[in-house]
């Protein structure tokens with residue numbers, strides 16, 4: 001069911017032994033390129049045709065009417081509304097703490113540099129909805145964007161086959177958060193709509209949010225035309241555990257993330273042969289009872305593994321190399337171990353912090369980098385929606401003071417017009 005990789009006694013660990021999904025974002029680029037090109041050239045007409053072909057539903061207009069959003073909220077199950085409200089409340093508290101304040105640095109009298117943070121003007125927020133719908137991703141996208149002060153939002157989420165609209169709870173979550181522009185479009189075509197705009201949707205400056213491999217590939221392809229957050233593609237979990245971990249919990253956590261997508265990935269890294277064996281047994285038992293058994297089996301057989309190592313030190317090397325979207329540390333001194341991790345989208349510390357908690361209610365963000373991109377990218381945050389802009393103000397005297405240094409550096413780069421632009425002012429001053 002889930003393969004075993006035995007790294008005990010291995011002197012040099014080769015990261016290539018670790019599993020990765022067969023279809024990478026790189027490989028999916030070829031599938032999404034014609035979709036994005038078609039949307040660029042033919043706009044709404046292309047969107048309608050692509051949606052009919054891939055999603056199997058005819059959507060005459062992508063924009064969801066305001067009354068439909070409000071009705072979805074009115075009809076929402078009160079327990080789900082209460083859960084969304086609490087998830088929003090917790091996420092707001094955590095994301096408010098990420099706010100950046102402008103700083104003014106006075107280098108000398110008459111010489112200041114302001115580090116100013118400005119929200120992106122218009123953003124497109126992707127909310128997945130293919131195999132299952134993700135109202136929780138509405139919260140994770142919208143809350144940091146609102147805290148950052150973004151002025152204009154559009155949400156896109158795939159149309160359901162029976163209604164041609166996004167999932168009702170996704171629409172309700174949008175209404176609850178005060179988002180009034182929602183489009184029934186999914187996949188790469190949604191990212192292209194955001195990037196190029198259509199008659200119904202003005203182009204955006206930045207696209208954020210999670211999605212399947214096609215969504216992640218479209219974000220990579222159109223990056224530059226739009227800004228993106230991270231490549232938040234098919235879900236991954238790594239668990240770094242010793243013999244203090246409960247194999248039933250570890251197995252449940254591996255299944256919880258394998259459940260997202262046949263391309264999801266789950267890794268247990270442990271120095272305990274007993275935990276490895278007992279987790280494998282538990283996985284086999286729990287899979288049989290799972291609702292989403294087919295997806296889970298494909299993910300566990302495809303790009304998942306139980307990796308046995310000599311010690312937790314080597315385990316740290318392994319999880320750093322795999323750079324999981326989510327890393328759970330379930331060891332005796334979990335906080336100490338977690339503090340030494342370099343590469344992970346988010347870290348869940350100790351036996352009572354499962355990834356599922358972070359998916360919904362921890363207050364943290366669940367839109368996280370995948371496919372090894374946690375080596376260089378961060379999860380979605382308030383920062384993702386801000387641009388840094390420095391504002392420089394010098395007076396004549398302050399400029400004159402640094403003029404000789406500008407002259408020396410400009411001269412060393414043979415950029416004489418640069419030197420002149422300063423000299424002309426300083427010379428004017430001495431006249």
Ligand SMILES: NC(=O)c1ccc[n+]([C@@H]2O[C@H](COP(=O)([O-])OP(=O)(O)OC[C@H]3O[C@@H](n4cnc5c(N)ncnc54)[C@H](O)[C@@H]3O)[C@@H](O)[C@H]2O)c1
Nearest residue numbers: 128129130131186187210211212232234235260261367368
């Ligand atoms: N990394 C994160 O932060 C994070 C968070 C939540 C979910 N996820 C991931 O989001 C994904 C959700 O996937 P999903 O499929 O359920 O929903 P989705 O909305 O991401 O994708 C559905 C869309 O994919 C398009 N599509 C499907 N097959 C295609 C094909 N063969 N060619 C081109 N386009 C195609 C369709 O147009 C459809 O609208 C999962 O992989 C899950 O693991 C990631």
Ligand SMILES: N[C@H](CO)Cc1c[nH]c[nH+]1
Nearest residue numbers: 134136137235236359366
């Ligand atoms: N585990 C996903 C992040 O990869 C987020 C999610 C949403 N709903 C359930 N899970």
Ligand SMILES: [Zn+2]
Nearest residue numbers: 256257260359
């Ligand atoms: Zn999840």
